[in-house]
Amino acid sequence: MDLTTLYLIIGGAVVVVAAVVVGLVVGTRRGALGRGRRQRELDRGGRADTEAGDGSGGPTGTLAPERPAEDEVVEAELVEPTATLERPETPESRLVRLRRRLAGSQNAFGRGLLTLLSRDRLDEDTWEEFENVLLSSDLGVKPTMELVERLRDRLRVEGVADGTRARAVLREELLALVDPTMDRTLAVERGEQPAVVMVVGVNGTGKTTTVGKLARVLVAEDKDVLLGAADTFRAAAADQLETWGGRVGVPVVRGDEGADPASVAFESVRAGIEAEVDVVLIDTAGRLHTKTGLMDELGKVKRVVERQAPVTEVLLVLDATTGQNGLIQARIFAEVVAITGIVLTKLDGSAKGGIVVAVQRELGVPVKLVGLGEGVDDLAPFDAATFVDAVLDA
Numbered sequence: 001m002d003l004t005t006l007y008l009i010i011g012g013a014v015v016v017v018a019a020v021v022v023g024l025v026v027g028t029r030r031g032a033l034g035r036g037r038r039q040r041e042l043d044r045g046g047r048a049d050t051e052a053g054d055g056s057g058g059p060t061g062t063l064a065p066e067r068p069a070e071d072e073v074v075e076a077e078l079v080e081p082t083a084t085l086e087r088p089e090t091p092e093s094r095l096v097r098l099r100r101r102l103a104g105s106q107n108a109f110g111r112g113l114l115t116l117l118s119r120d121r122l123d124e125d126t127w128e129e130f131e132n133v134l135l136s137s138d139l140g141v142k143p144t145m146e147l148v149e150r151l152r153d154r155l156r157v158e159g160v161a162d163g164t165r166a167r168a169v170l171r172e173e174l175l176a177l178v179d180p181t182m183d184r185t186l187a188v189e190r191g192e193q194p195a196v197v198m199v200v201g202v203n204g205t206g207k208t209t210t211v212g213k214l215a216r217v218l219v220a221e222d223k224d225v226l227l228g229a230a231d232t233f234r235a236a237a238a239d240q241l242e243t244w245g246g247r248v249g250v251p252v253v254r255g256d257e258g259a260d261p262a263s264v265a266f267e268s269v270r271a272g273i274e275a276e277v278d279v280v281l282i283d284t285a286g287r288l289h290t291k292t293g294l295m296d297e298l299g300k301v302k303r304v305v306e307r308q309a310p311v312t313e314v315l316l317v318l319d320a321t322t323g324q325n326g327l328i329q330a331r332i333f334a335e336v337v338a339i340t341g342i343v344l345t346k347l348d349g350s351a352k353g354g355i356v357v358a359v360q361r362e363l364g365v366p367v368k369l370v371g372l373g374e375g376v377d378d379l380a381p382f383d384a385a386t387f388v389d390a391v392l393d394a
């Protein structure tokens with residue numbers, strides 16, 4: 001054997017060994033995520049061997065065909081939860097508790113309306129007072145006028161109401177305004193690929209908290225979830241999301257502070273596809289709705305994500321205590337991304353439940369979730385009848 005042949009053999013052996021080592025490292029990384037899912041299936045008494053879909057135990061999702069060319073590609077980091085420390089409250093018991101809290105915060109509004117309607121004489125002054133109570137609840141001028149007109153007509157035709165009758169008529173009319181026919185289901189069902197939910201909104205409205213709480217809701221429904229920390233402006237936001245990931249027992253993909261949010265969102269969805277999770281929840285950076293550049297960037301995040309999987313839900317988080325300002329935010333966000341649902345946070349600290357109607361009218365999309373406190377399980381699906389009953393539960 002001459003020297004050249006010997007070098008060729010040694011070189012070939014080095015390449016083979018390197019390929020095996022790289023394969024093992026990648027396999028271990030993917031395996032770590034997959035094991036989290038299998039372990040949860042086992043914890044729930046499910047069969048781990050059926051989860052791969054094709055029966056092979058391997059991933060069936062399509063890997064990204066391309067990377068985001070228009071972006072600076074960052075190496076996003078996948079943070080696995082170390083342990084599931086808490087088990088989320090079940091949807092049933094959460095709802096009971098939240099109903100009570102909602103009733104507490106909206107009582108003044110409902111009681112005011114009922115007291116006025118139950119007066120012996122419903123004169124012009126009383127109707128004016130009635131309008132003022134509605135307007136101060138952030139219902140908005142047009143819905144207020146509509147409601148007053150409907151009530152005046154009905155009470156004229158059906159006679160002045162006693163307490164019970166007034167409550168029934170008011171309930172019907174408020175319910176019609178809140179619109180029980182709107183479809184409020186969250187689009188979080190996995191298709192060929194994971195469902196992708198983007199959470200957007202102005203700083204401090206409660207986006208990160210909502211992503212964490214929603215992850216808990218989904219985990220309680222036995223879904224596999226992955227969180228993407230595309231809020232790269234504040235390192236603390238990614239830390240906050242990582243803490244939620246640890247609590248709920250779901251992995252988090254995060255980038256460095258200042259990294260391109262679109263790249264982190266892209267990497268999150270890619271990791272979600274690889275791990276075959278059901279839902280990828282993407283937390284985006286809070287931005288001033290007045291800053292055009294930042295708003296444009298939000299559109300880019302969505303476009304880049306959609307190269308791999310459709311965004312099934314874009315949730316706009318609005319702080320219920322900000323009134324008209326919230327409506328202005330809603331309008332501007334809706335110009336940049338197609339909003340599919342609204343999350344109204346901090347309804348616990350506000351007696352202004354009318355904002356539900358106002359914002360739905362503004363955007364033509366339903367309120368899907370409401371935040372009713374800072375606690376980990378203080379997020380509830382919005383239900384029109386429950387809401388109206390809570391308002392009138394005086």
Ligand SMILES: Nc1nc2c(ncn2[C@@H]2O[C@H](COP(=O)(O)OP(=O)(O)OP(=O)(O)O)[C@@H](O)[C@H]2O)c(=O)[nH]1
Pocket residue numbers: 201202203204205206207208209210231234237285286287344345346347348349370371372373374378
């Ligand atoms: N009372 C109450 N507080 C809430 C609710 N949702 C969120 N918060 C609080 O609002 C504050 C802001 O929440 P974050 O989730 O950090 O808000 P964010 O929109 O992600 O903020 P940025 O990261 O700055 O964009 C926190 O103190 C939350 O605990 C709610 O439904 N009720």
